[in-house]
Amino acid sequence: MAASTRTPNAALAALVAEANWTNDSFARAVNRLGAESGMALHYDKTAVSHWMAGTMPRSAARPLVCEALSRRLRRPVTLAAAGLGPAESVQDMGADIVAALIDLGSADMDPTRRTVLGAGFYSALLAIPGWSEVSARFDRLRYDPHTRVGQAEVDAVRAMTEQLSTLDDQFGGRAVRPMAAAFMVNTVAPYLRADAREDIRIQMLSAASDHCYLTGYMAMDEREDRLSQRWYVKALELAGYAGDHLTYCTTLRGMSVQAVDLGHGATALELADAASVASPQAGPRMRAFLTGQQAHAAAATGDRALALAKLKEAQTAMDQAESRAKAFGSYDPSSMQYHVGQVLYELGDPKTSIAALEESDRLRHDIYRRTKVHRLGTLAERKLEIGRLEEACTDWNLMLDDFPSVQSGRCDDRYRTMMTSLATFTRNAHARDLYDRGRAMEPRLARPA
Template sequence: MHVDATRRAVVGAGIASVALTIPAWHDGTGRAHAVQVNPHARIGQAEVSSVNAMIDRLKVIDGEVGGQYARPMASAFLTNTVAPYLRATATESVRKAMLTAASMACYFTGWMAMDEGAHGLAQRYYVKGLELAGAADDHMAYCHILRGISVQAANLGHGAIAARYANAAADTAPISTPYMRAFMAGQQAHGHALAGSKGSAMECLHETERALDKLTSPGGAHGGFNYSTLAYATAQVRHELGDTKGSVESLHEHFKLRGPGESHRSGLIFGGLLAERQLAIGHLDAACATWNRVLDDYPAMHSGRVDDRVRSAVKCLAPHQANNTARHTRDRARVLLAQRGV
């Protein structure tokens, strides 16, 4: 199958200290059929809908307060609700729909673990999600999780691995709508830029822009990609290719385009990145103002990735303690980190 070819391209790639082995479709199907069925429990479409609704609710909680709060809830939901549903009897269509729902529950739980900084745990959830997507014969869920692994690799600074998984996700995508092309190509651009492949990065970025220009409706259920996301992807590509000033401009554009439904956490992470890059081009006062906006909302956010951005403020401002504003901002960040215990 086409997916098996893609699998061969990514098997054995490692992130951090964990080597990922991407399960083939027959691996997932075999393991799904091996699960012992509970003859006393039966599920229907109502149970599938309830799992999908709970996933949507947990995604909102994750974006608003962070993975450190949301992931334990998601893990408990997987163990106490989703796992028993997978053992229940069901029609073939309901069984596959529940497998897809379970695969995405694993993916989003892995995303929350990544946000905590528990990268090995995140990868284990991702691999389980891939197994379940294969068992469901759901190419869309499978490629979405591959893209998520690429995002994790990019966050950890592993450019070649990020590009490999982003390309695998794009190759695996079962449809090529403008939305899917934008969603996949934007991540490919970041991966290629991290890997130092300027030509490929710019080509993917232009493809993302062309795809968005063709959109007539919002993205699908598994993710969102819009012009604010494109501006962020552009900022990351520019930064990785050495254009820090251009990256600052693109991040400003991102914040101008952000909609009310976008993740509160991503606003804090991207704000921290903006401040770091403002400082890098010599705009100390602007950087402090941006960091202080992040610090205003930091106490309500429980995210390892946001913690990292606040720690970065402390480190980056250390050489500027002769400046009253910089000293105040750094002291404020240090106090908030101490209160958090991180």
């Protein structure tokens, strides 16, 4: 007789053990759920032993197996987590998006799985779900009648996302993203499945979309660009289900920022244009936010006329926004000056670009420490390009003041560029002293295995 080729289901065995169930009690729990759903099941401990040995339950029973474990463990358990099916593809429109979010977030929380999750090249040709594709009722979502959420839970999700965003600004994406992923898996995903009034459900979908966008942005900051795309696509889907144009457009713009940063100018412009088109009746600050990115992307493609036209639109909108209210906003005059600097640099005017970046640094609020580190590095690189070595060293020294406090792949890139550049100027006392200071910080770049 040929030896069995089945692979034991270690994941399922571990979950049953964690639930402190015997095989018999687990089988009875699955049978009870079958009765709830109108299925007459007669599983016993022998069936469970077969499952753990690698035999798959019949397809109709697999969701019940996961539901039984979810109720016992008081957290969502997906088919993939139970070893009963592949992880949901992040490209599957219409699939159970909550299950996909749990699988994505669970892998992102686990350092041993994160490398595999982020594997693969950034896709410049990624299929982006259009607004018309996703702006429909969220009919495929399976609800849990045992849990109910209200306005307090929506407010809690929004507040937590805001707090994580503030921490990201201060400490960088690599430091904060595991917390964001854990919050998605343990709190937001169960809320999406909970019973709620229709208006609360829509608000929760919107809040979840914003949280996915933030998590994707932090993955991009860590230089996990393929993973970032996965989070961004989920943000687009959720925003569409919620009818949330703001987060949908913000996410498309974030994807454009990522594309232009990676050298994909045409893709960046397509995404920036899509964000602008999809934004209905945007206020002046939102228009500046969107058209500023269009200007940068157009400049990256070499379209000088379009870049300057969009830049002028963004500056006009920014002036309107600031004249209406001096309230603090995420896209502020510092951000506007950064886009001016980026556009001018792409169009071959590094000297004027430097002046704009210096003005951006002067206007920036202190809470944006990660941004300060990244952009001071960029400013120093531009100065070195036109021969202003000692000024570049001054900016790099300022960058290093905050660099040890920030865990960011993009900031690490600026550090590495600094060290490579300085290596050729060690005869200069300023450059040599800075190089020595930088070398003392090198070990912090090592990531845990």
